[in-house]
Amino acid sequence: MTTTHHLPAGKAAAGPYAVDISPESAGWGHSSLRVLELPPGGWHSFDTGDSEWIVLPLAGSCTVAVEGKTFRLAGRRSVFTSVSDFVYVPRDAQVSLASRDGGRFALTGARCTRRLPARHQPASAVPVELRGTGNCSRQVNNFGAAGVFECDQLIAVEVITPGGNWSSFPPHKHDEHRPGEESELEEIYYFEIADHEGTPGLGYQRVSPSGHGQGTDVLAEVRDGDSVLIPDGWHGPSMAVPGHDMYYLNVMAGPGAERDWLICDHPDHGWIRGTWQGQPVDPRLPLYTAPEKS
Template sequence: MTHHLAAGTARGGPYTVHVTPETAGWDHSSLRVLTLPPGGTHTFAGGDSEWIVLPLAGSCTVTVTDEAGRHIFELVGRKDVFSAVSDFAYVPRDAHATVSSAAGGRFALTGARCERRLPARHGPAASVPVELRGGGSCSRQVNNFAAADVFACDRLIAVEVLTPGGNWSSFPPHKHDEHRPGEESVLEEIYYFEFAAHDGVPGLGYQRVSPSGPGRTTDVLAEVRDGDVVLIPDGWHGPSMAVPGHHMYYLNVMAGPGAERAWLISDHPDHAWVRDTWPGQPADPRLPLYSAPAPSGHPSPSGHPSP
């Protein structure tokens, strides 16, 4: 099984990235990346999965038809992933959705097989918590748009991580491949990467995944570039390294079999001590790269260090 999918190798139908449970060799998590030309339209069926339509670049209209009727969500979107938090639309299982864009753009469809049918909804950018995680050279920004404790889904967990050039994220290496109540949850995970160019030169980074025990053999050391995907069915994942001069973005999509929708992780025992050094270190002064827009009549929120 290939766990590093270089840009262009995971195409399928109208999607530049098309990762399904079948192609990934697992049971729950999906990711599609849809590129629309100006005036472009695409319709898809939710099937047995719930979906979030997230603009990566550009704006769009998402029309959802489900048992409750027809819902139209106008997504303001953003110029690119390095410029702003985006709003998004939730598409329930068994629904049909049409994504249309007057000016064109690139849109992520994050999905997870699920049982419950929840209401179609709009997620405003102003409601997305922007967190600063880590410290020093391990500082990164997390846009928790569909974190487990932020936005209601049945199975899907999805966040965006922005790592300034030269920094490490997904560190200490951590895993979520064992069911240990209250301590660790089983989650399949997809990383989708984009990089900030410098003077027209594309960016790049590196991703490590290492085996976490008997029967868990995922082993990746990959140079990653725009549009690359890394699949993580198990194993210690991290670090994710951004080369100097190029900010790194990745979209994390997670889902698993547990009755509780929770992101519970175990740190690698050799590196867990690094987390204890963060309270004594300031966050990278380049962060946050941006904050969520303020709700009308309220001051703009800023990122904040995690515990």
């Protein structure tokens, strides 16, 4: 098993960031993730460089200033309480974040060529999808999904798995370019795990070799603030232990000309999808829905 692809909380910290994963540090070409923690009254500025970014509140609210515009993000109390609004910022720009009450903010990034305009997306425009049934049920907040929100290369979604459930199942991959069938995408998983009356939670993440690329092989116990890098391979399941809901943020990008999320199921496990039709979704889901449009 490789350990270089599992980054426990703190291992990927750098400078002002609790998590700082760049193409250079990951050893690949496209995907980035930063997690910024601001104290009350705190602020931070950064250059977007050759990448486009989405500023997504994980906990708290903030303002985002870019290109003479200031966007106010209402944010949320935590990833387990509500969908959040977010701001897209383009490459080759200077960005400033400020938070009156402090908070934790994800910066999801991808190297790109097109320069799209900065803009705010309200929480009411985020589609909330339920996937799977029974103990394979999970909730997906498709805030930055392909076909939902326009980016040049970046794809980003949130997944919430109730305690005791399996998600990212059946295992799937996207490490080859096969037109109309599979996209080539690097992926980052960033985890937050709900505690229980102050007791920390945990989960497990599996990545197995697909026979393409580096043959990534990971079986990791993941805890709050951990990240897993997936340059290739079958990824899944992501397992939430009973009593502790699991959240993960997926960040994806690749070299393809088309911004698509096309996956291939593991041939030994893809049959499970055929058992879902007509079966009930876990009644604990959705944990929440997007607010109605005002």
